[in-house]
Amino acid sequence: MIQAAIMGFGTVGSGVAEVLDKNAAVIARRAGEPIELKYILDLRDFPDSPYADKVIHQFETIESDPSVRLVAECMGGVGAARNFVRRCLAAGKHVVTSNKELVAAHGQELLELAREHHVSFLFEASVGGGIPILRPLTDDLGGNVITDICGILNGTTNYILTKMSREGAAFDAVLRQAQQMGYAEANPAADIDGHDACRKLCILADLAYGRAVLPEQVPTAGITSVTAEDMAFAAAAGLHIKLIARAKQLPDGRVWCCVSPHLLPGEHLLASVDGVFNAVLVHGNAVDDVLFYGRGAGKLATASAVVGDLIDCARHLDRHKDIGWAAGDGSYLAPVDALPQRWYIRTAGAPLSGCTVLPAAVPGQSACLTPPMPRAAALELPGSAPALSIFPVLE
Numbered sequence: 080m081i082q083a084a085i086m087g088f089g090t091v092g093s094g095v096a097e098v099l100d101k102n103a104a105v106i107a108r109r110a111g112e113p114i115e116l117k118y119i120l121d122l123r124d125f126p127d128s129p130y131a132d133k134v135i136h137q138f139e140t141i142e143s144d145p146s147v148r149l150v151a152e153c154m155g156g157v158g159a160a161r162n163f164v165r166r167c168l169a170a171g172k173h174v175v176t177s178n179k180e181l182v183a184a185h186g187q188e189l190l191e192l193a194r195e196h197h198v199s200f201l202f203e204a205s206v207g208g209g210i211p212i213l214r215p216l217t218d219d220l221g222g223n224v225i226t227d228i229c230g231i232l233n234g235t236t237n238y239i240l241t242k243m244s245r246e247g248a249a250f251d252a253v254l255r256q257a258q259q260m261g262y263a264e265a266n267p268a269a270d271i272d273g274h275d276a277c278r279k280l281c282i283l284a285d286l287a288y289g290r291a292v293l294p295e296q297v298p299t300a301g302i303t304s305v306t307a308e309d310m311a312f313a314a315a316a317g318l319h320i321k322l323i324a325r326a327k328q329l330p331d332g333r334v335w336c337c338v339s340p341h342l343l344p345g346e347h348l349l350a351s352v353d354g355v356f357n358a359v360l361v362h363g364n365a366v367d368d369v370l371f372y373g374r375g376a377g378k379l380a381t382a383s384a385v386v387g388d389l390i391d392c393a394r395h396l397d398r399h400k401d402i403g404w405a406a407g408d409g410s411y412l413a414p415v416d417a418l419p420q421r422w423y424i425r426t427a428g429a430p431l432s433g434c435t436v437l438p439a440a441v442p443g444q445s446a447c448l449t450p451p452m453p454r455a456a457a458l459e460l461p462g463s464a465p466a467l468s469i470f471p472v473l474e
């Protein structure tokens with residue numbers, strides 16, 4: 080019997096308890112012995128929960144109990160979570176987490192601490208919810224130079240964009256639905272402003288390229304600039320609007336990263352990824368394209384990935400899983416204009432010359448797709464009347 084603790088009994092933490100309970104037999108078979116949930120750390124009490132007797136309020140109870148070998152951090156944030164994870168690793172406990180903010184900002188430090196204490200720090204659930212992506216990226220695709228990672232990495236925004244596009248739903252109402260379904264962050268600005276997708280992209284880029292890519296180094300735009308007019312032009316042209324996070328290795332070796340709404344042709348592999356689903360399209364120089372698809376957010380999907388990491392740790396209790404990346408100053412990152420792209424530009428009035436004009440969809444407005452060019456050049460195209468919207472096209 081291996082004892083485990085969960086820190087944080089919100090959406091993900093309660094899902095982890097449920098999966099450990101519901102799938103106990105199969106988990107025991109795969110882990111080599113049963114994983115028993117001993118403690119649940121939270122500030123609150125949960126008198127109506129079947130796990131009420133496991134709830135504790137003092138972190139030190141976990142830290143000082145040597146029988147607890149596995150800890151799942153599901154608190155979120157980088158304050159107490161970072162402190163508790165550090166102390167668990169230092170106490171010789173394996174830690175798994177769904178906390179992308181923590182991994183994107185402090186992953187390197189925590190992986191080094193794990194190495195020092197000969198335990199593992201795993202975070203499959205931090206990217207793509209239930210999609211297995213980090214382990215395949217580092218293990219199964221380990222023989223490849225990764226040249227492109229392109230993904231829909233935020234379930235909340237994909238849910239909102241899908242509902243806006245299919246049903247003409249209002250942004251605020253759909254956001255409330257996403258919150259009720261447990262998809263959104265505690266502060267949903269992290270979702271809609273693109274920061275959550277950016278953090279996940281950083282983790283993917285860290286692992287794929289071996290050097291730290293920090294969220295503040297990645298040009299990031301969210302979905303608040305996407306309007307009903309953009310949806311109308313896209314629909315009339317058979318295009319889809321998705322929040323895309325991309326890390327691409329340029330021929331000179333630099334890595335180009337960006338998070339932004341993109342226009343996708345209907346036949347693009349990511350165009351039909353709808354609702355809370357996420358997908359990550361990875362290009363390796365040996366394997367070619369590989370597509371990972373699944374639920375990107377939600378209680379049980381995310382818990383699935385957390386429990387997978389717990390099983391991995393349980394199977395290698397006396398070993399340290401050596402993953403990580405080097406520190407860096409960002410000098411290997413390319414500026415946003417280093418990758419020429421086609422651009423969707425919506426303007427008031429006549430279409431821009433030299434561009435492919437999209438079918439009319441909104442009275443008094445036009446939209447077009449530019450030839451490939453840097454963003455700075457595209458911004459100048461409309462001349463004195465600024466663009467109403469400008470987004471890159473993913474081809």
Ligand code: HSE
Pocket residue numbers: 205207208232233234235236262263264270275375376377
């Ligand atoms: N808020 C996140 C999302 C949760 O919507 O994708 C999963 O990381």
